Amino acid sequence: MAPTPNVKEATGNQSSWNTLLPDFPKGPLSKYRKKASFNWKEMAVFLDGEDIIRLKNRIFSALESDPFFAHHPGEELSREKYQELTFLRCKRLFEYDFLTQQEIIENPLKILNMVICIGMYDWSPCLQFFLHCGVFGGTILSASKRFADFAKKIYNMEIFGCFALTELSHGTNTKGIRTTATFDHNTQEFIINSPDFEAAKFWVGNMGKHATHAVVYAQLYTPDGQCQGLHSFIVQIRDTKTLLPMPGVMVGDIGKKIGQNGLDNGFAMFHNVRIPKESILNITGDVSPEGKYSSSFKDVKERFSAALGSLSTGRILITAVSATNLKLALSIAIRFSATRHQFGPTDEEEIPVIEYQTQQWRLLPYLAAAYALDYFSKSLFENFVEFYAGLLTKQRSQRQADLGREIHALSAASKPLSSWTAQQAAQECREACGGHGYLAMNRLGEIRNDNDPNCTYEGDNNVLLQQTSNYLMSWMNCIRSKRLSFKYEMHYYIRQEKAMDVSTGWSEADIRSSVMSGRDSVDIFYEICLPQLRSGISRSIYRETTAEVAKCVSFLFKQLKDDAVALVDVFAPPDFILNSPIGKASGEVRLLVFHVYTFYSCVIHKWNVHNRT
Numbered sequence: 001m002a003p004t005p006n007v008k009e010a011t012g013n014q015s016s017w018n019t020l021l022p023d024f025p026k027g028p029l030s031k032y033r034k035k036a037s038f039n040w041k042e043m044a045v046f047l048d049g050e051d052i053i054r055l056k057n058r059i060f061s062a063l064e065s066d067p068f069f070a071h072h073p074g075e076e077l078s079r080e081k082y083q084e085l086t087f088l089r090c091k092r093l094f095e096y097d098f099l100t101q102q103e104i105i106e107n108p109l110k111i112l113n114m115v116i117c118i119g120m121y122d123w124s125p126c127l128q129f130f131l132h133c134g135v136f137g138g139t140i141l142s143a144s145k146r147f148a149d150f151a152k153k154i155y156n157m158e159i160f161g162c163f164a165l166t167e168l169s170h171g172t173n174t175k176g177i178r179t180t181a182t183f184d185h186n187t188q189e190f191i192i193n194s195p196d197f198e199a200a201k202f203w204v205g206n207m208g209k210h211a212t213h214a215v216v217y218a219q220l221y222t223p224d225g226q227c228q229g230l231h232s233f234i235v236q237i238r239d240t241k242t243l244l245p246m247p248g249v250m251v252g253d254i255g256k257k258i259g260q261n262g263l264d265n266g267f268a269m270f271h272n273v274r275i276p277k278e279s280i281l282n283i284t285g286d287v288s289p290e291g292k293y294s295s296s297f298k299d300v301k302e303r304f305s306a307a308l309g310s311l312s313t314g315r316i317l318i319t320a321v322s323a324t325n326l327k328l329a330l331s332i333a334i335r336f337s338a339t340r341h342q343f344g345p346t347d348e349e350e351i352p353v354i355e356y357q358t359q360q361w362r363l364l365p366y367l368a369a370a371y372a373l374d375y376f377s378k379s380l381f382e383n384f385v386e387f388y389a390g391l392l393t394k395q396r397s398q399r400q401a402d403l404g405r406e407i408h409a410l411s412a413a414s415k416p417l418s419s420w421t422a423q424q425a426a427q428e429c430r431e432a433c434g435g436h437g438y439l440a441m442n443r444l445g446e447i448r449n450d451n452d453p454n455c456t457y458e459g460d461n462n463v464l465l466q467q468t469s470n471y472l473m474s475w476m477n478c479i480r481s482k483r484l485s486f487k488y489e490m491h492y493y494i495r496q497e498k499a500m501d502v503s504t505g506w507s508e509a510d511i512r513s514s515v516m517s518g519r520d521s522v523d524i525f526y527e528i529c530l531p532q533l534r535s536g537i538s539r540s541i542y543r544e545t546t547a548e549v550a551k552c553v554s555f556l557f558k559q560l561k562d563d564a565v566a567l568v569d570v571f572a573p574p575d576f577i578l579n580s581p582i583g584k585a586s587g588e589v590r591l592l593v594f595h596v597y598t599f600y601s602c603v604i605h606k607w608n609v610h611n612r613t
């Protein structure tokens with residue numbers, strides 16, 4: 001299911017768009033805005049719809065008028081102060097209560113847009129907030145009704161949570177996790193233990209300073225000495241009032257990172273910490289009072305997949321998070337390129353650097369990628385919502401299992417695609433802005449460094465891609481050995497059709513009628529799909545030479561460069577949120593940058609003098 005563009009809303013009248021999306025201040029960028037071949041407001045309403053734009057406006061203006069979210073330009077916040085401020089901001093996000101449960105149920109895309117809006121301001125408070133209520137809270141909610149009371153405490157922030165899977169010595173290899181949870185049937189408790197330092201939980205967001213509770217992944221041991229595999233448990237790690245570590249828990253902050261330094265990533269070791277029996281998140285299995293293990297998953301591999309199922313949520317969100325970073329970097333680089341003048345036909349008349357073909361080649365493909373990834377990440381999120389609803393209602397159907405596998409395979413490919421694209425783009429945008437791109441206050445370094453861990457957390461990109469390859473290979477094997485059920489074949493071909501339709505001209509109806517007429521799946525694949533695919537590939541590779549493609553692309557760039565500013569206007573946040581002097585909506589870069597730079601250096605100079613005296 002793809003998000004439906006808001007065709008109806010986009011046909012609305014100009015005055016309602018103007019109320020929702022005010023005009024930009026006049027300035028050097030006006031020239032390019034006038035050249036645009038489309039109305040950016042109409043495009044914004046077409047893509048998001050008025051309701052989402054209203055939500056975005058609500059969030060952006062709340063942050064802008066709240067002193068807690070004021071920027072501190074020129075001021076070097078220490079890491080400790082930045083972490084404190086981030087936590088205060090996170091608490092404010094709770095107070096704002098931007099979305100009601102009802103609103104989320106009616107339009108789940110709103111939660112994704114909320115992540116995007118807050119992240120555009122700063123990823124640290126955004127991740128802190130969503131690690132607590134989305135990753136920690138979401139994992140607990142999907143377990144069972146047993147945790148309903150606990151959930152209340154999460155959402156009124158009586159407790160503060162984190163998600164602790166990774167250990168010092170095992171990250172990717174989740175089967176190798178060594179923390180143990182041993183059931184003691186005499187006391188009806190689990191005993192959580194870290195066998196040694198290498199089994200310390202490590203990297204855990206929110207754990208460094210603020211978390212009072214953790215979802216801890218551990219190998220479950222029943223009294224018969226059997227290891228039942230990876231399961232998750234709620235463990236209190238700090239006192240909720242004093243924030244002192246609970247008995248048997250050693251917990252702390254892991255230190256400065258390359259980015260996201262407002263967030264307190266931490267470590268923890270457990271020395272025979274006793275937790276009540278009810279603390280097991282009975283997603284994949286449970287233990288009886290006598291210590292007998294039971295699971296609705298008979299197959300160990302399926303149980304393992306389900307135990308790690310919640311990771312897919314993060315991967316899908318990271319696809320959108322990275323696409324957001326891509327948009328931020330492009331907003332700055334394209335606006336700057338349209339106002340920055342170097343060289344020209346005469347010594348007196350210099351031209352904006354966006355007019356240079358090399359600048360277009362460097363930036364415009366990323367602009368296209370931003371639109372593609374934005375649409376793709378939202379459509380994937382909507383697929384995920386269907387799967388998540390099944391999880392919450394405890395569906396155990398074949399369709400739910402297939403959906404889970406497919407969501408895993410898709411998110412394991414989409415996260416690498418989006419995070420790597422954003423990472424390369426952030427660097428290209430930094431260079432495309434020359435020296436000004438390297439000045440910290442222009443934010444491209446922060447965007448690049450904050451995006452960087454998207455390539456690693458929730459699964460290293462390189463390893464995740466192997467998961468998608470495994471999935472595709474298993475499909476091929478199923479087709480070859482004719483092991484697919486009819487329903488599964490439909491599922492397969494319809495998906496394939498969506499992916500390949502553009503290059504081959506297949507229609508869903510062709511394939512559907514072949515499948516419905518009972519034709520063999522291998523025959524369909526080799527006789528219909530493969531020849532179509534081959535001809536599609538040969539059309540694009542052999543008939544169009546590289547030089548022709550280059551000519552064609554250059555021609556398109558020439559047209560697109562006049563639309564580039566308007567295309568960025570569609571997704572750029574307000575100046576306060578973008579927080580980059582060279583990315584200002586007016587394009588008043590030259591004068592402004594000079595004023596801002598000199599102002600800050602004076603302030604810093606005065607401050608230093610004051611401190612010395």
Ligand SMILES: CCCCCCCCCCCCCCCCCCCCCCCC(=O)SCCNC(=O)CCNC(=O)[C@H](O)C(C)(C)COP(=O)(O)OP(=O)(O)OC[C@H]1O[C@@H](n2cnc3c(N)ncnc32)[C@H](O)[C@@H]1OP(=O)(O)O
Nearest residue numbers: 108130134165172174305308309312314317408457458459
């Ligand atoms: C109705 C209203 C709905 C509203 C919806 C609301 C949505 C809620 C929104 C909430 C907002 C949330 C906001 C989040 C903000 C996003 C920011 C996130 C910030 C990130 C913080 C960082 C957190 C972390 O990093 S946590 C630690 C993450 N760690 C990892 O990811 C470890 C990586 N390693 C692994 O995952 C695995 O071990 C792996 C995949 C490498 C597999 O290893 P292994 O080789 O041992 O096993 P395999 O043999 O390959 O696999 C066995 C089998 O299992 C299948 N499988 C594996 N994983 C999954 C999965 N996740 N899902 C399904 N299936 C899985 C695998 O495919 C194999 O199956 P086969 O059939 O054999 O192929």
Ligand SMILES: Cc1cc2nc3c(=O)[nH]c(=O)nc-3n(C[C@H](O)[C@H](O)[C@H](O)COP(=O)(O)OP(=O)(O)OC[C@H]3O[C@@H](n4cnc5c(N)ncnc54)[C@H](O)[C@@H]3O)c2cc1C
Nearest residue numbers: 163164165166170171172203204205453457458459460462
């Ligand atoms: C900022 C940040 C926040 C984080 N937050 C959390 C959190 O809240 N909770 C949590 O539990 N974890 C968290 N993590 C940990 C994160 O999930 C892990 O770093 C990630 O899963 C990778 O594990 P690793 O660091 O142990 O790398 P390793 O698994 O040691 O990987 C190192 C290298 O080896 C390669 N490699 C490993 N296995 C294979 C293989 N089979 N084939 C080919 N190459 C392989 C990898 O590609 C990688 O290049 C966070 C990490 C960061 C950076």
